[in-house]
Amino acid sequence: MSSTILSVRDLRTYFHDSNGVARAVDGVSFDVAAGETLAIVGESGSGKSVTALSILRLIRHPGKVEAESRILFDGRDLLTQTETEMRGIRGNRIAMIFQEPMSALNPVLTVGDQIAEVVRVHTDATRHDAWERAIEMLALTGIPSARERASEYPHQLSGGMRQRVMIAMALALHPDVLIADEPTTALDVTIQAQILELLKRLQQEMGMAVLLITHDLGVVAEVADRVVVMYGGEVVETASVTELFAQPGHPYTEGLMSAMPRLDQMAERLVTIPGVVPASTEWPRGCRFRERCSYAWDLCEIEHPPLYSIGAEHESRCHLALEPLRRADQHVPIAAIVGART
Amino acid sequence: MDTDATSRRLRWARRVVSHAKTATIVLLVIVLVALLAPVIAPYDPIAQPDIIGLKNMAPSLSHLFGTDSYSRDVLSRCMYGARISLSVAALATVIAVTLGTLYGAIAGFAGGAVDAVMMRIVDAALAIPRVLLLIAILALWNGLPLWLLVVVLGCTGWFGLSRMVRGQVLSLRELDFILAARAAGATSPRILLRHILPNVVPTIIVAATLGIGHVIILEAGLSYLGLGVQPPTASWGSIIQDGADQIGSAWWISLFPGLLIVTTAIACNALGDAFRAALDPRAGSVSMAELDS
Numbered sequence: 088m089s090s091t092i093l094s095v096r097d098l099r100t101y102f103h104d105s106n107g108v109a110r111a112v113d114g115v116s117f118d119v120a121a122g123e124t125l126a127i128v129g130e131s132g133s134g135k136s137v138t139a140l141s142i143l144r145l146i147r148h149p150g151k152v153e154a155e156s157r158i159l160f161d162g163r164d165l166l167t168q169t170e171t172e173m174r175g176i177r178g179n180r181i182a183m184i185f186q187e188p189m190s191a192l193n194p195v196l197t198v199g200d201q202i203a204e205v206v207r208v209h210t211d212a213t214r215h216d217a218w219e220r221a222i223e224m225l226a227l228t229g230i231p232s233a234r235e236r237a238s239e240y241p242h243q244l245s246g247g248m249r250q251r252v253m254i255a256m257a258l259a260l261h262p263d264v265l266i267a268d269e270p271t272t273a274l275d276v277t278i279q280a281q282i283l284e285l286l287k288r289l290q291q292e293m294g295m296a297v298l299l300i301t302h303d304l305g306v307v308a309e310v311a312d313r314v315v316v317m318y319g320g321e322v323v324e325t326a327s328v329t330e331l332f333a334q335p336g337h338p339y340t341e342g343l344m345s346a347m348p349r350l351d352q353m354a355e356r357l358v359t360i361p362g363v364v365p366a367s368t369e370w371p372r373g374c375r376f377r378e379r380c381s382y383a384w385d386l387c388e389i390e391h392p393p394l395y396s397i398g399a400e401h402e403s404r405c406h407l408a409l410e411p412l413r414r415a416d417q418h419v420p421i422a423a424i425v426g427a428r429t
Numbered sequence: 430m431d432t433d434a435t436s437r438r439l440r441w442a443r444r445v446v447s448h449a450k451t452a453t454i455v456l457l458v459i460v461l462v463a464l465l466a467p468v469i470a471p472y473d474p475i476a477q478p479d480i481i482g483l484k485n486m487a488p489s490l491s492h493l494f495g496t497d498s499y500s501r502d503v504l505s506r507c508m509y510g511a512r513i514s515l516s517v518a519a520l521a522t523v524i525a526v527t528l529g530t531l532y533g534a535i536a537g538f539a540g541g542a543v544d545a546v547m548m549r550i551v552d553a554a555l556a557i558p559r560v561l562l563l564i565a566i567l568a569l570w571n572g573l574p575l576w577l578l579v580v581v582l583g584c585t586g587w588f589g590l591s592r593m594v595r596g597q598v599l600s601l602r603e604l605d606f607i608l609a610a611r612a613a614g615a616t617s618p619r620i621l622l623r624h625i626l627p628n629v630v631p632t633i634i635v636a637a638t639l640g641i642g643h644v645i646i647l648e649a650g651l652s653y654l655g656l657g658v659q660p661p662t663a664s665w666g667s668i669i670q671d672g673a674d675q676i677g678s679a680w681w682i683s684l685f686p687g688l689l690i691v692t693t694a695i696a697c698n699a700l701g702d703a704f705r706a707a708l709d710p711r712a713g714s715v716s717m718a719e720l721d722s
Contacts, residue, residue, distance in 0.1 A: 178613030190605040195627040205613045
């Protein structure tokens, strides 16, 4: 594996308010290697978006990244950088794209202006050069007649076009890391595939790392190299994408996979994971997934599971690693899950 | 939406548009006359040709609006008065809008304690009636220079607008594209000036149009009280005051500038309402095609 470009160590982002402390991200660690795609998967409330915003230090009051956290980027701890230093990194070396391209673009500025602005913020480029760069980027993201499109406003473009604009804006300065927060969730399925294809192509051309945040395992299977599964503000499983789909270690991952509708199996009803993510102000004692888990036994309530190593670069935060036979007792069709995406 | 509500909305929109068209024409004519006053005014507005023989003449073909007690031509005075009244109102509004926008934007963008303190100051200022405040300030001077009147009118007219701008900025700064701009490395001043303020422009346009009508009336009122534009300079308000003593015998001196004030103020309000209807997304947009049908 190539060198690590971004390393998140024991990230804790807490939101303090009058109701107590919401521990949205609670001790998350992972590494992103240069040029790879790491997917962070989890449902709403699992802390994945807060993790992304924490990396760029865009968490607003009352949210706070706790003191013991470390975010190492290119040898520097981002959490100790000054605000000016951070501004030099945002959009320049670490860029971000958002879920809803309509609301993430300013409605009263032309798309060309918005891309050119990023260039002008970070470089000495003249107005003209920045504009030319914007057109170049629009063309690179596959927007036809980019020169004309650059003078249009976001509302004149389709959803897919807008997301291309967002990507053009994010990649204008060849960042080392692109954080993509649910980049395809708001798009039609056919457009989703095009955007993912585009991201993949640009990633290969520019050699950047992508931190892909999604709840969609289909997207993960398509583009990710490695996967971090988050639940309850914690990492519950880390694995390469093939390993994860072949052998999900954590019952939550298993649940996510069986919740995916499949074309090759007739099903009357879609499978769901019972219950909801508990409130981040009071995570349950022991394992945070315990109340929704069909394997849970008394150990799960007594002891908060550590990340067990269950294979080559495969970790799972589940006591099943100690007693794998418990899984066999259950009538969960593992065979159906294994190979689901291979 | 049911057809009944649609047609009602459409009727309402057509009415606003037709009012706005009339208002625009009226305002254009008044502004044009004001600009061309030196060319088209039939007489010198401050000349007193025959203070005994031509005093308080009723409207006639030679003096369409009559003459005042100093034998001056009221029509010419109204034309020149328009220059003063309109420019005072326009400049004062520019000052008010600039101050209100900046103050409100800073308060809304900063948020927290800064916002709280800044808005309590505005609350205090809003609690004092503007006319009373103006009278108090203007009474300090004896014979106020015109530019100072403009400044004072501007500096007392921005409180309401600053509240509106502050409210909008407060909601705008939570939007995704502001977060996106931050994620792209933009500085706070840049975000405020380039990303937030352009989104507040509709509010500012509406406030400015409505504000001009208001300031015209205010200036007239102050001039009427002798606190505004000083004689012999003519403004619509001061012409009304010239005729106030003879309103029973020589009604024309006060009536014509009074009508001009009312017309201009109503036209400004109609235009402001049309802008609001056109720029406020909650009002529901009506396409031009629908309007023409």
